[in-house]
Amino acid sequence: MGTPVCTYMPERTYIVDTAAVGEGKLNYLVRGNMPLAADGTIAYAELGAKLLELNPDLILGDMSLLVISLIDNQGELNDLELEFTGFGCPDVVGNLAWPPYFNGVDCFTEYGTMVNGNTQQGGSIVWFPVQGCTDDSNCALVENAQYDFCGLVAWLTALMSSCTNTVIYYHCEHGHDRTSALTAAYQMEWLKYPLDQVLDDKPPTGAKAFGHAWEATYEALVKWYATTLPTE
Secondary structure, rough: OOOOOOOOOOHHHHEEEEEEOOOOOEEEEEEOOEEOOOOOOOOOHHHHHHHHHHHHOOOOHOEEEEEEEEEOOOOOHHHHHHHHHHOOOOOOOHHHOOOOOOOOOOOOOOOEEEEOEEEEEEEEEEEEOOOOOOOOHHHHHHHHHHOOOHHHHHHHHHHHHHHOOEEEEEEOOOOHHHHHHHHHHHHHHHOOOOOHHHHOOOOEEEOOOOOOOOOOOHHHHHHHHHHHHOOO
């Protein structure tokens, strides 16, 4: 097992949304950073402890875990390989083209069935990288042709209603820019939060990462996404 560049930081984990999917069943949408322990395995116990702290009724061991990794397979390849290894799929990453959506990779594919080889820890991983952009015209070109950011936002909501008893955990390396951009888009689209709120407020009422200013290309991505939403 390799050494991760970035490890799990519980203080960057927040519950973004919940959805009832049956009697006594809930799905949770959770943002965070890279869920790797120092030994390169998935930080399952640490994540479970943080979720229990956030919600005493949220017991990860009683649920399925779906991880959506927003990182790239270029400079962040090491950690992506460790993630996939943690879900029992070490050979998948080498077959994934960059950028995936542009090259016909099905970014909605779920890989793996368990976490860290433990049959009592059900889980899978999806690779759906997020990329920033510079202005509205560049965002429209890059996001629609190469990354399908709008499709990712729509899929999150579909997962919240189609999964059963699942923690849907999405992340980038540090839980800042890409994670915040996806959070902001989801909040505007499905929670109907205004643009200013998602840009300025920290979780849970906004998307701005605590103690971290927006990186320009991801702020541009959020502002462009706002222009794609229907006006009331």
